[in-house]
Amino acid sequence: MKHRRFAGGLVLAALLAASAHAQELTKGKLVYQASCAACHTSGLAGAPKLGDIAAWAPRVSAGTGPVYTNAIKGKGAMPPKGGNASLPDADLRAAVDFMLAQVRGEAAPPKPGVSMVPSAQTPVASVATAASAPAAPDPAVQESADPNAFNRLMLAPARRNRPPGEDGIHDPASPATALLQAPLRSFQSLARSNLGNYVDWVAALGKKQIQPRWDVRDPKAQATVMDLNIVREVKGSMHDVVFPHKQHTEWLDCSNCHPAIFTPQKGSNQISMAAIMLGQKCGVCHGKVAFPIQECRLCHARQKSAEARTAEAAGGGKP
Amino acid sequence: MNASWREVAACAALAASVMVLSGGVREARAEYGDVVMNNYSDGAGMRPVVFPHWFHRVRFRCKACHTDLGIKFKAGGNEINMLKIIDGQYCGACHNGSVAWSVENCDLCHSAKPGTPTQLHESTINLLGGPGTSAAVTPAASPMTAKPATGGRK
Numbered sequence: 001m002k003h004r005r006f007a008g009g010l011v012l013a014a015l016l017a018a019s020a021h022a023q024e025l026t027k028g029k030l031v032y033q034a035s036c037a038a039c040h041t042s043g044l045a046g047a048p049k050l051g052d053i054a055a056w057a058p059r060v061s062a063g064t065g066p067v068y069t070n071a072i073k074g075k076g077a078m079p080p081k082g083g084n085a086s087l088p089d090a091d092l093r094a095a096v097d098f099m100l101a102q103v104r105g106e107a108a109p110p111k112p113g114v115s116m117v118p119s120a121q122t123p124v125a126s127v128a129t130a131a132s133a134p135a136a137p138d139p140a141v142q143e144s145a146d147p148n149a150f151n152r153l154m155l156a157p158a159r160r161n162r163p164p165g166e167d168g169i170h171d172p173a174s175p176a177t178a179l180l181q182a183p184l185r186s187f188q189s190l191a192r193s194n195l196g197n198y199v200d201w202v203a204a205l206g207k208k209q210i211q212p213r214w215d216v217r218d219p220k221a222q223a224t225v226m227d228l229n230i231v232r233e234v235k236g237s238m239h240d241v242v243f244p245h246k247q248h249t250e251w252l253d254c255s256n257c258h259p260a261i262f263t264p265q266k267g268s269n270q271i272s273m274a275a276i277m278l279g280q281k282c283g284v285c286h287g288k289v290a291f292p293i294q295e296c297r298l299c300h301a302r303q304k305s306a307e308a309r310t311a312e313a314a315g316g317g318k319p
Numbered sequence: 320m321n322a323s324w325r326e327v328a329a330c331a332a333l334a335a336s337v338m339v340l341s342g343g344v345r346e347a348r349a350e351y352g353d354v355v356m357n358n359y360s361d362g363a364g365m366r367p368v369v370f371p372h373w374f375h376r377v378r379f380r381c382k383a384c385h386t387d388l389g390i391k392f393k394a395g396g397n398e399i400n401m402l403k404i405i406d407g408q409y410c411g412a413c414h415n416g417s418v419a420w421s422v423e424n425c426d427l428c429h430s431a432k433p434g435t436p437t438q439l440h441e442s443t444i445n446l447l448g449g450p451g452t453s454a455a456v457t458p459a460a461s462p463m464t465a466k467p468a469t470g471g472r473k
Contacts, residue, residue: 159348164369168347169355169431169440171366176426183350186377196351196441197373212380216387216412223380253382256392279444284392285381287443289352289372 028098031091035084040099045077052158053184056103064100071096160198161187195292202247225249230266231302237312239300353440354394355431367431388412395437 032040032050039047048055059067071092074080081087163182164170170177183197190210191203204210215221226249232241248257258264261284269281276283276293287293304312352372360367375384384390388409391397397409404411404422413419420427436450 161350162348164349164430167349167353169349169353169369169435171430171432174366174426174430176424177430179427180371180430181374183371183373186374199373201376210377212376212378213383214380216379216383223382251381253386256382256385277443277447279442283443288439289376289381292351292441293443 024094025098025101027091028094028096028101031087031095032098035082035087036095036099039078039082047078050099051102053103053188056100060100060103064096067096067100068093193291193295195294201291202250205250223250232271233304233308234300237309239297240302240304241299242301243299347440349440351441355435355438355440356395356399357431357435357437358395358398359400360429360431361434365425366429366433367435367437368428369431370428394439 037050039045040050043049043052043055048059070078072081072089081092161183162168163184164180165172165177170180187197187199191200191207192198193200193203201210205212213219213221214223226245228245230243230245232243234240261281262269271281273293275281276286279288282299283293286299291298349369350371350373354370354372355367356370357367385392390409399409401422403409404414407415410428411422414428415421438445438450442449
């Protein structure tokens, strides 16, 4: 315990040396934990949850002034100053700044000048990580309260599109992690889907919500789009696969797939779901970057003809 | 013979996927398509690289990098190193200070937790037990993230 306190002191010292903005946010976090967390962590009585970008969006767009006023005077179920009347206004503003920072993707902003040296010593690093992480509830606790928690395939909405510092891959101890763009800030205006990035990239491109460049060097170059559907009849009761060249050529060049992955001749490619799961054929992109293979119906899109279905039913029992 | 082999493989893959997808605890939940590259980084004392596919596909179509720059569809399969990047190849075609920020911003790319294996995050192959599954993502011998592994189910 003593050791942790000592480590905490080291962290505090480091923070003092950092920018005033970071100091304010740290102070804000402490005030938040003492006076605001009871409602704003769980979303009690309609309180916007900490880090819930959608809930905070209207408040963020209205500017910080009204948020300060609401915090001081109270709003809805929230009493003035969150019920802590002795709280100085400046502390309250710091807490508001901290809460707004969580949804603006600038949680605990590091100063580029702050060196990575302290993180080399593990005890300090662990405390520093804890200090710089937002005061969101422990994901494990959050997860167990969620009726969907058992289904690991379905990430609860709160666990989708996490900012880099919380995504489990980026190192929260790195000063640059907080500078990286949070995915949701980019995805907010894009067509949504149910899996993958939770973005329907083809629709986003079709609706011109994004205008990705076709050529690295020439900003005006346009894709050569070929509109040709290839139907693949599949075994079993699954719908036949319709392969649309159109959506693929909007993103890719012919040479990306032909001839290395697919021989450009109908019927000459052996494709199976096993191969796709192992990252071959369609699986070179689908299940990695393009929409995942759980979206069965996006490929298996065309119902078999009545005759084919009858034949399938009649011959289905045979080996 | 060939068909039966394929059926067995498909069944095995499906069984494995059901097991992994229903029972596995995935601690990392980065974006679908994020590529972690750790061919040389750990050995060189740098954090591994995270390449966010989503960020780049908002700005470029697949063809721009995978044809114009010749980047293969294989996580960790391009043997990219800083010499090539500074020479204008691969990432260096844009990350040169004119199109995108330049190579001196080391930590913006080298941003993964130390010890994170090369992987295509959230990919099917990872969910089937690839390097990105929870046991592999929380390496015991990581110098900077010495955090006790939570181990299995919660």
